[in-house]
Amino acid sequence: MGPINTTNLLKQLRGLMQNLKYVPEPISAYIVPSRDAHNNEYLSECDQFRAFITGFDGSAGTAVITEKDACLWTDGRYYLQASEQMDSSWTLMKEGLPTTPTKGEWLSKSLPKGSKIGVDPKVFSYNEFNPLQTKLESSGHKLVPVITNLIELLWVDRPLRPTNPIKPHTLNYSGKSVGDKHRDIVEQMKENNSQYLVLTALDEIAWFLNLRGSDIEYNPVFFSYVIISEKSFELYLDEKQDRKLIRDHLTAEFGDGYKIKPYKSIEDRLKSLASEVEGYIWFAENSSYALINIIPKENRLLTNNTPVSLMKAVKNPVEIQGMRNCHIRDAAALCCYFSWLEKNIKTSKITEISGSEKLLEFREMQDNFVGPSFDTISSVGPHGAIIHYSPKKSTDVQITADQMYLCDSGGQYLDGTTDVTRTLHFGEATAFEKECYTRVLKGQMKLASRIFPTKIKGNCLDAFAREFLWQVGLDYGHGTSHGIGSYLNVHEGPMGISWRPYADDPGLQAGMFLSNEPGYYQDGQFGVRIEDIVQIVEAKPPHNFNDRGYLAFETVCLVPKMNKLILVEMLTDEEIRELNAYHEKCREVVGAVLEKQGQMEAREWLIRETQPLVR
Structure with a gap:
């Protein structure tokens, strides 16, 4: 199936850009980001405005439509996917390349002076709006909030917003009660003279309240807002989701000093607070411009990482143990899948989709499994070079023994979240x-x-x-690492490891969990990515400059690397020792689980794959 024809949609959109019924004044450009009102990376179907107008359904990208042009900015993970999914109406702007202008630069040069550029302030974050506004104003343009989402007007069969059931996340998994979390948050609010803290990020709300939902696929969150004060909090939730189970849970962990209010009443409540507050109202900078702009800037607004952001990232002892435990069970599922795949690949027709379905079956056998943590990237040969490829019926191909196979997958477990990538070849690479x-x-x-x-x-x-890629002129177009939640979002901030600085990075600290996932992608041929989740732990080097303290990584993912793909002569003696020690741990820890589960074929595969490397 080829790209979706967007010619007529763009024509209609350009008409709406001039229609004073929907815009305060005619606009010369309209920006459509890949976010929702909560700045989520992964979106519910009803919020996929950019995918609707462009045909490109990757998780990152911003569309800009003018009278004559339609451009999409996205990063190196999605160059290939975007070029394949968009029709000829669109121009791909490759973010990350030095020759690619920023959106602000392109708009400043492409539009006649005095142009108005429209955005929906509900899906545009505060920390994106202000710099873009400054850039455009310096070129004689103006960024204009457009209250009515113009894409929504075109999307006649737009899905309804989900209101799925919400469940308590019990203390044996969360490790800390709502009341204890509230006390820690309020302590930081007092240090910052903050009278109210507004949580808009759904994973921060789920973590604070020890609740989990399913309003966004793969992400155990629910649409909501929270306003925290010194002695209480207010939860803004759809009335359909306000159930006795939630109230009983919150009362047990916090007491009765909280209120549950309608989800859509958050703006009215903020307007009320803005007129009465004596201290600051604290938002994360990446909250929506529409909400933050309600609060007067002078002596009323504080924008910074919320206390919850860092608390959530630094796991407590119960969360740490849960993350380690679930990765062991997840490794058992992956060993079962790779063993099964190797055994059957030459005698049965296994495709990218049927393979990922089999992997899901093995994960479903594991204790505490809830569901996948993202759409499995099951990719063969050229598809492996599409960094965030996800097989569809129209693209599904057979997994064969004569091509590289890249499998990036993860699970949501009650005690943690996993994300693992292995690249394999069942023939001769x-x-x-x-x-x-x-x-x-x-x-x-x-x-x-x-x-x-x-x-x-x-x-x-x-x-x-x-x-070692740079040494020979190779590289990869994505970051090296992202944080990961504890039965929460598979991509979790505020820290990460990338060639680009994370704006909100508080610095790496013990108790954080991150991915470690370099790769290489040969367009049209194959992709390689190897991904583990690592825990940051304290290190004790012989010296401690300025008593600063030192840290190290401990790998918690225990799935073998593929020895047959390794050129041993390229490894140092130390690297061989480290890899052999890792494989011995995989064999001992995961092998015991497989034996207990009666998965003897997978255990035999694990033993073969973890044989010590020798020169």
């Missing part, structure tokens, strides 16, 4: 494929073995993972 695999592996191992100062920013470590 080319020398170049093996070289790329080995260089990616060397970079992953180098990053995994680093010792670094407490609170160093993640981007300071990025080059370690790329070193």
Whole structure:
């Protein structure tokens, strides 16, 4: 199936851009981001406005439509996917390349002076609106909030917003009650003279309230807002989801000093608070412009990372143990899948989709499994070069023994969230494929073995993972690492490791969990990515400069790397020792689980795949 024809949609949109019934004044450009009112990365179907207008359904990208042009900015993960999914009406703007202008630069140069550029302030974050506004104003343009979402007017069969059931996340998994979390949050609010804290990020709300939902696929969250004050909090929730089970849970963990109010009443409540507040009202900077703009800037508004952002990222002891435990069970499921795949690939027709369905079956056998943590990237040969490829019926192909197979998948468990990538070949890989695999592996191992100062920013470590690719002029177009939630979003801030600094990175700290996932992608041929989840732990080097404290990574994912893809002559003796030690741990820990589960074929596969490497 080819790209969706968007010619007529764009024609209608351009008409709406001039219609004073929907815009305060005619606009020369309209910006459609890939976010919703809560700045979610993954969206409910009803909020996929950018996908609707462009035909490109990747998780990152911004569309800009003018009278003559339609452009999409997206990063290196999606260059190939976007070019395949968009029709000829669109121009792909490759973010991350030095030759690609920013949206502000392009708009400033492309539009006649005095142009008005419209955005829906509900789906445009405060920290994006202000810099873009400044850039445009310096060029004689103006950024205009457009209250009516113009894409919504075109989307006649737009799905309804989900109102799925919400369930308590009990203390044996959360490790800390709502009351205890509230006390810690209020302490930081007092330090910042903040009278109210407004939570708009759905994973922060779910973490604070020890509740989980399913309003967004793969993300155990629910549409809501929370306003926290010194002695209470207010939860803004759809009336259909306000049930006795939730109230009983909140009363048990907090007491009765809270209120549940209608989801849509949040703006009215903020207008009321703005007129009476004596201290600051605290928002995360990435909250929507529509909400933050309600609060007077002078002596009333504080925009910064919320206390919840860091509290959630630094796991407590119960969450830490849960994350480690679920990765062991998840490794057992992956070993079962890869063993099954290797056994059947030459005698049965297994496709990208049927393979991912079989993997799901193995995960469903594991204790505490809830569902996938994202859409499985099951990709063969050229599809592996599409970094966030997800097989569909129209693209599904057979997994064969003569091409590289990249499988990036994860699970949501009651005690944690997993995200693991392995690249395999069940036949004979080319020398170049093996070289790329080995260089990616060397970079992953180098990053995994680093010792670094407490609170160093993640981007300071990025080059370690790329070193061996850079040596021969290779690279990859995505970040090296993202945070991961505890039975929450698979991508979790505010920290990460990338060539680009994370604006809100508080510095790396013990108790955080991150991915370690370098890769290489040869367009039209194959992709290599190796991804583990690592826990940040305290390190004890022989010296401690300025008593700063030092940290290290401990890999909690225990799935073998594929020895047959490794050019052993490229590894140092130390790298061989480290890899052999890792494989021995995989064999001992996961092998015991497989034996207990009666998965003897998978256990035998694990033993074969973890044989020590020798020169």
